[in-house]
Amino acid sequence: AQSVTQLDSHVSVSEGTPVLLRCNYSSSYSPSLFWYVQHPNKGLQLLLKYTSAATLVKGINGFEAEFKKSETSFHLTKPSAHMSDAAEYFCVVSHYNYGQNFVFGPGTRLSVLP
Amino acid sequence: GAGVSQSPSNKVTEKGKDVELRCDPISGHTALYWYRQRLGQGLEFLIYFQGNSAPDKSGLPSDRFSAERTGESVSTLTIQRTQQEDSAVYLCASSLVSSGRHNEQFFGPGTRLTVL
Numbered sequence: 001a002q003s004v005t006q007l008d009s010h011v012s013v014s015e016g017t018p019v020l021l022r023c024n025y026s027s028s029y030s031p032s033l034f035w036y037v038q039h040p041n042k043g044l045q046l047l048l049k050y051t052s053a054a055t056l057v058k059g060i061n062g063f064e065a066e067f068k069k070s071e072t073s074f075h076l077t078k079p080s081a082h083m084s085d086a087a088e089y090f091c092v093v094s095h096y097n098y099g100q101n102f103v104f105g106p107g108t109r110l111s112v113l114p
Numbered sequence: 115g116a117g118v119s120q121s122p123s124n125k126v127t128e129k130g131k132d133v134e135l136r137c138d139p140i141s142g143h144t145a146l147y148w149y150r151q152r153l154g155q156g157l158e159f160l161i162y163f164q165g166n167s168a169p170d171k172s173g174l175p176s177d178r179f180s181a182e183r184t185g186e187s188v189s190t191l192t193i194q195r196t197q198q199e200d201s202a203v204y205l206c207a208s209s210l211v212s213s214g215r216h217n218e219q220f221f222g223p224g225t226r227l228t229v230l
Binding site for chain 2: 036042043044045046051102103104105107
């Protein structure tokens, strides 16, 4: 089976400081990994994805994530938070060998303080 | 091209009524998913369609919930005898399957269901 753990349900940072949202996964296969963002009352938007190419993945809005197989982690980072980054972030693991393929983490709510 | 669309965007119904939610996936996407998201919660998987294979219904919470898909096109999610706990945003997503691999999901804007 596949599973995703997002270690923090809520992260609060000051504007201009770094962001770190943690994600650990479990999969019997080499998975694809995704981060999605959901702004209040908005739909889900893909931030970035890892599909077995470069382990450091760059996404939109200055976010990036590094796939570390030895640590089964795919943490999301951004050097400098902006007020507009305040949202809910979901880490997702996927492999086509599993039935419904995409397993979502519980989400991390990011607050950005002025 | 057009993204995933869902209708209606909002639905208010009375307890005990049936509702039907619609999803139009991106053209060419053979995989289609339904999720439920309660207020302040994460995504709860409901059902998954892939091409002509039997759907994965393992996430449907009760026999009041059912879904159909016409070929690789439109899908409808039906909730019979709605209950207040069914109130949530229902999200649809589609993805492209190529060479047996699933690419990222594209989400629709959701249908906000309120059961009074």
